[in-house]
Amino acid sequence: MSELAAIGHRIRFFRNRAGMTLDQLGAAVGVAPSQLSLAENGKREPRLSLLSAIASELGVELSDLLDESPPTPRAALELELDRLQRSPVFQSLGLPPVRPSRGLTDEALTTVVGLQRELVRRERQAIATPEEARRANTDLRLHMRTLNNHLPDIEDLAERELKAVGHVSGALTHRSVSRMAERLGFELVHVNDLPHSARSVIDLENGRIYLPPASIPGGHGLRSMALQAMAHRLLAHEVPKTYAEFLLQRLQINYYAAACLMPRTQSVEFLTQAKAERNIAVEDFRDAFGVTHEAAGLRFTNLATAYLDMTVHFLRVNDDGAVHKGYENDGLRLPLDVTGSMEGQFVCRFWSARVAFTRVNRTTEYYQYTDTPEGTFFEATQTGTSAAEEFSITVGVPFSQSKWFRGRETTNRTVSRCPDADCCRRPEPDLSDRWSGKAWSSAKLHAHILSPLPSGTFPGVDDRELYEFLEAHAHSGD
CATH class of the missing domain: 1.10.260.40 (lambda repressor-like DNA-binding domains)
Incomplete structure (x- = not known):
């Protein structure tokens, strides 16, 4: 028209x-x-x-x-x-x-x-309100569960792009990532003044992908950010018209980056061998490809059902017990609010995701069996620290599938009756009688709860800051 x-x-x-x-x-x-x-x-x-x-x-x-x-x-x-x-x-x-x-x-x-x-x-x-974001995020999580968290088209795309630059095995190098960008007509440029609201910026006019300084800790993060930026072009993304579309695009670029850093062929071969040896461990998967524990855990969920015939769940939980990210297709009942949203809800105190914080030695994964109303689950949890807080990464499977995992001999076992409030949420009656009405506490309020995201072309990104950054660098000769 x-x-x-x-x-x-x-x-x-x-x-x-x-x-x-x-x-x-x-x-x-x-x-x-x-x-x-x-x-x-x-x-x-x-x-x-x-x-x-x-x-x-x-x-x-x-x-x-x-x-x-x-x-x-x-x-x-x-x-x-x-x-x-x-x-x-x-x-x-x-x-x-x-x-x-x-x-x-x-x-x-x-x-x-x-x-x-x-x-x-x-x-x-208006569509970027917290309520709309939570609804869209819940819908996307449920949709991905129907797909077993697996996107074959993006898997194929990643394999083609890796083959084009000659990557065969081992950790993906920064040089290979740069060559992948060059194939799309882009140069990777590391700068110190990225807009505060942006992780990366693509200059379509001058063929540049701006990233944080190359010297920041964690090379995996820089490779992932560059690959995510490229994915927008490879997947022909347009400016998102809804928050749901924005979330889907973000999921797709994250998936593409993971599929490049942990390619399907090599990953399935590695995990199949580990399963044959009854020695699957996310920490080994992580180290084999030089990525973070969280990235390895999420990637495991992409491949476990499609290639290993396993159902699985994944959790990233903050040190206060609140869920930051989660996925399941194995029947574990995740904590949900009345809208079906999981983010910000508290997991049971007896789940591995929270028990792991009580350990003194956190250098290796923590293994545990948890009896729940939905059955018994085996879980492996690793704790970590971000700039803001501690968190735990958990990958779990139903009891019947624990035989394939390292740590299955553990004697750690707990019982969770959640969502029954008497399980771990209500205080013991004697403590309630002792302290009710005799205490006052000032709650910790996270700043982001009250701070609205900048509203721009892309949710969360300040247009003015973004365009001023591009204009400055367009004439800087970077």
């Missing part, structure tokens, strides 16, 4: 420039004026032979009519108005569309288009 409208505007522009009426041009090319009017209004696609005749009569090239760019600033506004008024945001209002007739001045048209732009911007801002 937009292409036809643009062609129609160009026919009208060149016809007016030639001083011809619809009747005169129609007579010259042998069609009724009404047919030309439909073409000029983008409501009928003219045949190529008719366009050639029109171009010849108006003294222009056929390519001048087929050019999809607006011929005048006024035409650009009219085309944008048409696009905005066909959007779900405008149509949901039930208002009649504005017709950009000759009587509508350029100033009035500019105002109408500006108002509708703002309407779309505010709609996009």
Whole structure:
């Protein structure tokens, strides 16, 4: 529709420039004026032979009519108005569309288009509320469970890109990542002044991917960020129109990066061998590919069901017991709120994800069997520390599948009756009697709870800061 409208505007522009009426041009090319009017209004696609005749009569090239760019600033506004008024945001209002007739001045048209732009911007801002984000995140988690957390198309894409740069085995090097970027026409540039709200920035005009300084700790993080940026291009992502679309894109780029850092062929071979030896361990998987424990645990969930015939669950839990990230297709009942959202809910105190914090020696994985109302699960948990807090990474399977894992001989065993509140949430009766009404505590409030994300083209990214960064580096010669 937009292409036809643009062609129609160009026919009208060149016809007016030639001083011809619809009747005169129609007579010259042998069609009724009404047919030309439909073409000029983008409501009928003219045949190529008719366009050639029109171009010849108006003294222009056929390519001048087929050019999809607006011929005048006024035409650009009219085309944008048409696009905005066909959007779900405008149509949901039930208002009649504005017709950009000759009587509508350029100033009035500019105002109408500006108002509708703002309407779309505010709609996009509204969808990024915490409530909408939680709903979208829950829907995506449930969808990925139906897929066993496995995306074959992205697996295939990663294998093709790795093959193209000659990567065969072992940890993916920074040099290979740079070559993968070069194949897409990009240069990796490390800078110290990335926008505070952005992990990476792609300059499409100058072919650069801006990343944090190369000297920051954890080379895995830099490789992953570069691969995620490339994935946007490889997967032909467009600016997300909804928060759900934004979350899906983020999941896809993370998946692609993981599939490059831990390629399917080598990973499945490694894990299949470990299963044959009854010695699966996430820490070994992690070390074999030079990634973080969290990345290895998540990658295991991508492959376990599809290639190892295992169901599995994964948890990243903060040191206060709140879930930061989770996945399951093995029947474990994750803690959920009334909307079905898991993030921010507290796991049982007797789950491995929390018991592991009580250990003195945390250098290796902690193994535990947990009896739950849904059955017994074997779990392996590793704790870690971020700049803000401690966290634990847990990978678990049903009891029947524990035979394939290192640590299955553990004697650590707990019983969880959650979501029964008497399991671990309510205080013991004697303590409640002793202290109820005799204590007052000031709760720790995380700043991000009250701080809204910057609202820009991409959720969470400050447009002004982003564009100022790009402008500065475009002229810096980086």
